[in-house]
Amino acid sequence: MTKRDRLKAVAGVLMIMGALALTAFTQVSVRLLPEKRSEYTARSEAQAADANMAELLTLLNGN
């Protein structure tokens, strides 16, 4: 086996692993991310509300 053949083999293995990783990521995205996304959205909304509340109190009371 030449050096070039070994490089080809390694590249092939890496491609297969990449494909598997991509598939796994897609599955996780489809199944788990919506929950994470809603959590994230809720957290973002809460943070936005807090920020708005802070701005509101500043407007009402000054610094």
Next chain:
Amino acid sequence: MKRMISLWLALLICGGLGTALAEGGPYDLPISMTPGYEPNPACYTDMGYEDESLSVRMEKVRLEEYGCTVDLAWIKVKSPTQLRTAFHGNAKEQYESEPGALVRAYQAVVAVNGDMFTRRHGMIYRMGIALEQSQSPDKDSLFIDENGDFHPILDSDPAEMVAFLKAGHRIVNSFSFGPVFVMNGEARTIRDDYWFEALARAPRTIIAQVDTLSYLFVEIEGRSQKSRGMTMQQAADYMATLGVQTAYNLDGGNSSIMFFHRKYFDEHYEGSERKTSDIVYVCSAVDPATWKK
């Protein structure tokens, strides 16, 4: 060009004058915990009050379809400062006691119970005084501004409150109970789990804005053989039939009460008042010195 400049200057002066009058009109009362002027006894009728500054028409309606008796006070004021609130205590400390005592002390012509703010959280102002500044996303808020206009804030959204202030308004009175029953003249759909007895047939107290400086106080009587009360959705649908722009629910149940001419306008009797923290009322802005001569 000179004409244009003259016209522009004239408009500017007229605008400035208009604003000045609005801020210091002849019927304006202080935005503070001071009472209204003593109403002129000669201006009362059995079902109303009429002086230069205030017009009140009382109405008692039987709604057979709801099995309810409803008390209505149709109000027109000359100054937004005549729509007022009062509470037991002071800016630092508040307590609960008979609402009738507030009615008499503050010279109210018509009054209803408020939101019982001593038991609530939220953005709570009374006559320009901040009594509490906290979040209450489970409730709708109502802001009343310097012009006496109602601003319903759904879910007490702080962003909406910021927008209100950035539009140049001032919170004169604000309530934390709700829900908003009517918005832009349309009945709202009230969610079944609104935080306080949405589905129960209960007494309700509602304040509404009909038009500029024109208001309606409503008490839906309930928990009696004569009157069953309404669910929140029934109350919202009913309020929309009255032609109001905005209607907001205040504390209900045993707290619901309406006074006219210092007496109960509803089925209350002496000694039956629930102790509450506050009232919403309207008063005369005519100086008694003018009619006591």
